[in-house]
Amino acid sequence: MQPQSVTLLPRCRQQFTELSAASWALSPGFGDISTGGLYTAPAVVLLSRAVTVSALDSAGHEIDNATVIVSSAKTWMILLGIFWTLLSLSLLGGLLANWPSPTRPASVTVYPPVVTLTSGEPLQFLSAAAGAGDTAVVWSAPNAEITPSGVFSAPPSPATGPFTVTATRNSDHAQMASAQVIVGKEQLIMNRSVVDASAMKAGEKIPFQAFGATGPVDGLNWYLSGPGEIASNGAYTVQGKSAAQAVVTAIDAATGRKAAAVVLLLPPDDPGDGRMLFLVLLMGAFGAMLGAARSFAAFVGSRGFAPSWSLFYLFRPMFGAGLALIVFFGYRIGAVSGPKGSPADPFAAAFVAGMVGLFADTVLQKLKELIDTMFPSTQDARPDKLPAQDAASPRSGQPPKSNPPPA
Numbered sequence: 001m002q003p004q005s006v007t008l009l010p011r012c013r014q015q016f017t018e019l020s021a022a023s024w025a026l027s028p029g030f031g032d033i034s035t036g037g038l039y040t041a042p043a044v045v046l047l048s049r050a051v052t053v054s055a056l057d058s059a060g061h062e063i064d065n066a067t068v069i070v071s072s073a074k075t076w077m078i079l080l081g082i083f084w085t086l087l088s089l090s091l092l093g094g095l096l097a098n099w100p101s102p103t104r105p106a107s108v109t110v111y112p113p114v115v116t117l118t119s120g121e122p123l124q125f126l127s128a129a130a131g132a133g134d135t136a137v138v139w140s141a142p143n144a145e146i147t148p149s150g151v152f153s154a155p156p157s158p159a160t161g162p163f164t165v166t167a168t169r170n171s172d173h174a175q176m177a178s179a180q181v182i183v184g185k186e187q188l189i190m191n192r193s194v195v196d197a198s199a200m201k202a203g204e205k206i207p208f209q210a211f212g213a214t215g216p217v218d219g220l221n222w223y224l225s226g227p228g229e230i231a232s233n234g235a236y237t238v239q240g241k242s243a244a245q246a247v248v249t250a251i252d253a254a255t256g257r258k259a260a261a262v263v264l265l266l267p268p269d270d271p272g273d274g275r276m277l278f279l280v281l282l283m284g285a286f287g288a289m290l291g292a293a294r295s296f297a298a299f300v301g302s303r304g305f306a307p308s309w310s311l312f313y314l315f316r317p318m319f320g321a322g323l324a325l326i327v328f329f330g331y332r333i334g335a336v337s338g339p340k341g342s343p344a345d346p347f348a349a350a351f352v353a354g355m356v357g358l359f360a361d362t363v364l365q366k367l368k369e370l371i372d373t374m375f376p377s378t379q380d381a382r383p384d385k386l387p388a389q390d391a392a393s394p395r396s397g398q399p400p401k402s403n404p405p406p407a
């Protein structure tokens with residue numbers, strides 16, 4: 001009977017020849033065979049199967065047989081190609097949708113920006129520093145007293161001109177902000193020096209009031225610098241958030257008193273822990289997918305793809321995502337060294353996660369060294385322990401030695 005053994009892909013055919021054959025049979029019945037001995041493989045094959053083709057005589061007895069291996073390689077190549085195309089588009093879409101907006105330039109802000117105090121009256125100034133680096137500031141007020149924590153004390157007698165309170169960033173002296181203090185016979189202070197409206201919607205209102213020594217002051221003129229609207233009674237209305245903040249100022253035309261407050265319109269640059277962890281998962285999966293796709297393409301190109309490794313390729317992105325998350329936790333607490341920069345920087349976190357997924361096996365070896373250092377192991381006396389696995393075993397996540405991926 002010819003041929004004795006053959007390997008076929010789905011939908012492929014093979015003609016078998018046996019001169020004395022009266023009929024043909026399959027065991028198991030996987031595929032079809034004609035009365036003339038033409039075998040046709042099924043259209044879809046998820047698992048490779050071995051089929052015995054038997055040539056029978058007129059009495060139904062077997063004369064000879066041959067073996068057909070119906071390979072699922074083609075099916076898995078198509079499925080993996082579709083899977084990775086959809087997965088890559090989903091991961092890239094997720095990264096673009098969840099990537100934090102560009103950080104605003106590093107800056108310092110002082111609250112309140114303008115205030116009128118009476119002689120000898122103290123006031124606590126506040127500061128906020130945006131951008132990476134040390135957020136501590138150094139306070140200064142020429143010709144007046146101010147504590148290192150920002151408590152300003154007005155001079156005991158009225159001054160002819162306003163005083164300037166300056167906050168200088170400790171990590172970068174080029175970043176500074178100033179506030180104006182007017183010292184007069186009557187004070188004017190806003191009921192709040194800063195309001196966070198980043199989560200508020202258009203149309204929502206924030207009531208502002210300016211207080212003197214005896215209570216709220218009426219008849220003030222209200223001004224606004226920045227997006228939004230300000231009413232004659234000091235009510236601020238949130239509108240289009242086209243700037244980071246807006247400044248609301250109240251002026252008493254009769255006495256020259258001024259007071260101001262800041263409305264924060266945009267959220268802080270920090271993407272938050274939840275969003276950062278999601279980015280790490282996406283980049284870990286993306287890096288692992290790139291590594292798996294590279295290995296898959298190399299085996300297909302060399303005609304060495306084994307369908308039994310299909311589940312390895314399917315679950316590799318999930319493995320990379322989980323490993324990236326573990327390594328990122330270590331990166332954040334300092335147990336694992338990483339590139340220069342803050343672990344909270346989305347670019348640094350994405351780079352680390354992507355490299356962990358792409359070179360997962362190298363990372364596993366380094367993590368094992370870390371665990372051996374943290375938890376020195378003792379001899380395992382289990383009688384049923386599996387023998388040591390080498391780097392090309394399924395446990396290491398690499399294809400077998402007979403089909404090594406290209407370097």
